[in-house]
Amino acid sequence: MTIAISLVVGDGVVLGTDSATSIVLPGERYHNIYGNAEKTINLVKGLPLGLMTFGLGSLGPLSVASVARILREDLSGLSTSPVVPSLDPSRYTVEEVAGRVKEFFYDEVYRSLYPSDLPADRPFEEEPDPHEPVPEYPALGFVIAGFSAGSYYPEVWTVLIGPDGQCTEPELRVPATTAGVIDFWGQPEALNRLVYGWSRETQDRLIEAGLAPEVANSILVSETKLAHPGMPIQDAIDLVSYLADVTAGYMRFRPGIPTVSAPIDIAVITRFQGFKWVRRKNYYPSHLNPAEAILRQ
Numbered sequence: 260m261t262i263a264i265s266l267v268v269g270d271g272v273v274l275g276t277d278s279a280t281s282i283v284l285p286g287e288r289y290h291n292i293y294g295n296a297e298k299t300i301n302l303v304k305g306l307p308l309g310l311m312t313f314g315l316g317s318l319g320p321l322s323v324a325s326v327a328r329i330l331r332e333d334l335s336g337l338s339t340s341p342v343v344p345s346l347d348p349s350r351y352t353v354e355e356v357a358g359r360v361k362e363f364f365y366d367e368v369y370r371s372l373y374p375s376d377l378p379a380d381r382p383f384e385e386e387p388d389p390h391e392p393v394p395e396y397p398a399l400g401f402v403i404a405g406f407s408a409g410s411y412y413p414e415v416w417t418v419l420i421g422p423d424g425q426c427t428e429p430e431l432r433v434p435a436t437t438a439g440v441i442d443f444w445g446q447p448e449a450l451n452r453l454v455y456g457w458s459r460e461t462q463d464r465l466i467e468a469g470l471a472p473e474v475a476n477s478i479l480v481s482e483t484k485l486a487h488p489g490m491p492i493q494d495a496i497d498l499v500s501y502l503a504d505v506t507a508g509y510m511r512f513r514p515g516i517p518t519v520s521a522p523i524d525i526a527v528i529t530r531f532q533g534f535k536w537v538r539r540k541n542y543y544p545s546h547l548n549p550a551e552a553i554l555r556q
Contacts, residue, residue: 260518261298261313261445262506265404265415266499268490269438271529272404272413274299274309275499277507278540279520280316292516295540297324299524303334306348307413307533308356308405309526313445314420315399318368323399330363342367352407357416357429360401364418365426369399373424396424400444403429405528412436413528417444438488443502446519449509450502456481492527496537499525 264275280296296316302308312323332338334356336345343359373396399420406413412435420426433440443450452458457479465475485498503523510519525537 262450262503262519263298263311263313263400263402263444264450264499264502265311265402265433265440265442266486266495267404267413267415267433267438267440268486268492268495269488270492271307271495271527272309272415273492273495273499273525273527273537274311274402274404275503275523275525276311276313277503277519278522278524279518280322281516281518292518292520294520294522295542297322297524299526300324300327300331301526301534301536302327302331302356302403302405303346304331305533306346306351306405307528307530308353308403309528309534310360311402311404311444313400313402315397318364319372326364326368330360333363334359348408350408353403353405353414353416354407354429354431356405357401357403357418360403361418361426361429364399364401365420369420369426373397395422396420398422402432402442402444405534406530407435410435411530413438413530415440415442439484439486439490441486441498441502443506446506446510449506453502453505454483454485456483492529496525496527500538 260279260281262277266273276298278294278296278298279292281292282290298312300310302310310327312327316323318326330343333341333343334346343363346356401418403416403418404413414431414435415433416429417432418427418429432442441454448459462475462479465478466472486495500523507519507521507523511517522540524539526534527537528534
């Protein structure tokens with residue numbers, strides 16, 4: 260599992276993800292949990308665009324991060340056999356990028372790996388058998404954040420593949436000119452409690468007790484405004500780091516498997532500096548690798 264956090268302020272977007280990845284084999288809930296997964300990607304070198312991923316950690320034998328780098332080659336015009344068209348750096352939009360994320364990851368990769376009995380493949384007139392178990396597919400989500408060409412305001416979009424095997428159209432999560440917005444995906448319990456003052460467990464109990472969901476929400480939700488549109492980027496970085504650490508600590512000490520863990524990767528996207536790493540794990544020591552090789556990662 261994952262914690263993936265975006266914080267939009269006036270000057271840009273801060274992205275933060277943890278490093279845990281779970282291996283689940285048939286017949287056992289968890290085979291192992293590794294602590295060095297990459298979940299934040301510089302989507303196109305030189306452009307103010309970033310990608311976070313959560314849910315399914317690999318597609319076939321490749322990690323989602325490796326598949327994202329194949330997409331980066333396509334978008335950058337570096338691929339000899341591109342699946343999606345390259346971007347025009349002077350005219351692209353974040354919405355266009357989100358659409359290509361969906362086309363590449365879902366239409367081309369995900370459906371080639373999980374093709375059978377997807378609901379969309381059934382003929383229109385065919386009714387599902389109520390006695391037939393509904394197939395459950397691995398969920399996978401993407402957060403696409405950054406600046407459209409010529410824009411001074413960041414946007415955040417999502418592409419979500421659900422357990423029914425269906426993928427949503429790209430959804431605008433944070434529109435341009437909107438700032439001071441915290442979003443998080445993956446394991447939300449700790450941050451739901453911290454930021455919004457409610458717990459899914461408490462909500463479920465109130466609903467079981469007879470309250471309508473909207474009434475339960477109105478009783479429980481009490482947002483603490485931790486973010487402000489005018490926050491300097493450094494303070495936004497500190498807040499995302501804190502939120503990620505809270506989630507990792509909560510998952511470490513609560514009963515069960517620690518499916519969120521450090522190290523935390525943090526990146527910042529601004530209009531003028533583009534995509535910049537603030538904190539990033541590297542499995543190679545810099546003194547053994549030339550700087551230009553590291554920059555290609």
